[in-house]
Amino acid sequence: MTETARTPAPTPQVTPEHRELLDQVLDKWSLQILDVLCESPRRFNELRRAIPAVTQKSLTSALRRLERNGMVDRVIVSTRPVAVEYRIAALGTTLQDLIDALLSWSATNLAAVNDARERFDDQADSGGTPP
């Protein structure tokens, strides 16, 4: 500790494990799944309806991964025609604020990003290779 450890960096280093974890939590559907589950517990088909673009397979695999990572709990409610409820787990709630922040960030900056995209695409096919 002779070195001045004054680096304010709260992120010492990003190991592959960290990346993997974030990948599994921030993947294509997990963010939305966690978002709606934060709102209230849902059943399988309720989730499908809440996220129309997701297919059954993707939803299943995403849910299982989230369950494996301790982000959601899979609760069998009844045993009659089978009823399963997915609810946010303790670990999942630690992500809630991040998710909200992420979603509101995207809402806030979507316009600016679209603007940047247009500028980029414009100058792309203009100053390119004139015959």
Added chain:
Amino acid sequence: MTETARTPAPTPQVTPEHRELLDQVLDKWSLQILDVLCESPRRFNELRRAIPAVTQKSLTSALRRLERNGMVDRVIVSTRPVAVEYRIAALGTTLQDLIDALLSWSATNLAAVNDARERFDDQADSGGTPP
């Protein structure tokens, strides 16, 4: 507006566009790229060294996407043997806090997640289908 619009939800709805944007910013490499670029501007091969696992192609495409989305600026420094510098753009800095939060979240919860994974995997092959 006869309906009580008192939902405190800061995220009205997640449109596909929002998802797409987050996907492009939180994808496999962008998070790390933005993270190291937040620290200081880097050249192409400096980035490769900073993120050893990334290949040239992935880095190139990620950088171009980030550039297109206005997250990073691509600056030609010299013209001799060609020198290019990537630096975080204005839009990119709006993400900095989120990125830090995400990375520190993963650092904080990695152990708990690994624990949850073990439990999940254990009960998976134990209570399964005994012959």
Added chain:
DNA sequence: CGGGATCCTGCACGATACTG
């Protein structure tokens, strides 16, 4: 040094059908 062009591969994701 900073990439573009190509080829190849895996696997993420979708569509469809079937089960308890």
Added chain:
DNA sequence: CAGTATCGTGCAGGATCCCG
């Protein structure tokens, strides 16, 4: 209803070569 099983596919991503 809540999935599992199977098949098919696109495309992200790796490896390699090459160029200004």
